[in-house]
Amino acid sequence: MSRGSRGAGARDPGSNRILEVMAVLLLGIATVGSAWCGYQATRWNGEEGRRARAASDAQVEGARLFALGTQILAYDSNMIAQYATAVTEDNGELQKFIRSTLVRAEFLPTFDAWEADVKAGQTPVPLFEDEEYLAEQFGGFRATQVLSVDEQAAGLEASENTDAYVLTTLILASALFFAGVTTSFRVRFARIVLLAGSTLLIAYAASRLAELAVV
DSSP states (O other): OOHHHHHHHHHHHHHHHHHHHHHHHHHHHHHHHHHHHHHHHHHHHHHHHHHHHHHHHHHHHHHHHHHHHHHHHHHHHHHHHHHHHHHHTTOHHHHHHIIIIISOGGGHHHHHHHHHHHHTTOOOOOGGGOHHHHHHHHHHHHHHHHHHHHHHHHHHHHHHHHHHHHHHHHHHHHHHHHHHGGGGOOOHHHHHHHHHHHHHHHHHHHHHHHHSOOO
8 A cells, every 4th residue: 555545544533523523513503502592482482472462461451441440431421411411401519419429530631621611602513522521531542552553563573473483493404414423424625515514504593593583
């Protein structure tokens, strides 16, 4: 055997050893990355569920507050109508009774403003058009609507993050496959190609992870 052949043969074990070390390193990185992505996907999936429940709760609460506000509006409108009838009939006792007993304490400032407009010969603003009054009665409902929309948007974002982590997990799984099958090939070029493919996939997955939110 020539000296050159012996030298080439001596270099082969070392080169193969380097490729094996690289394969083990890539396997470790891909395994840890896959585990991390799976963990984050689970967390984001839970966050999506939590946001969906919060949005649903806000909608239910909004419906309750809207119904309550509508009932209060109807009641206050009825009190004004009855009081106007008492004024028309010049029934002072009934006016006093409605004001002191039937009118809600929270509604008295609006009621007083309405009565002052009538006495001044001005047309009072209808309750359905009184923005300050409507804000008082339906403010809670409007707040729950905004909260519901915000929670739905956050849930959608959480869903997108879940999908992104799942896709990244699949990319890292492919990298694991390429790095894992290198030992099945005796041809060094094939091993190098597989390791290069695994390296590129891990690099691409790392670039995606750098842009993904963490929960």
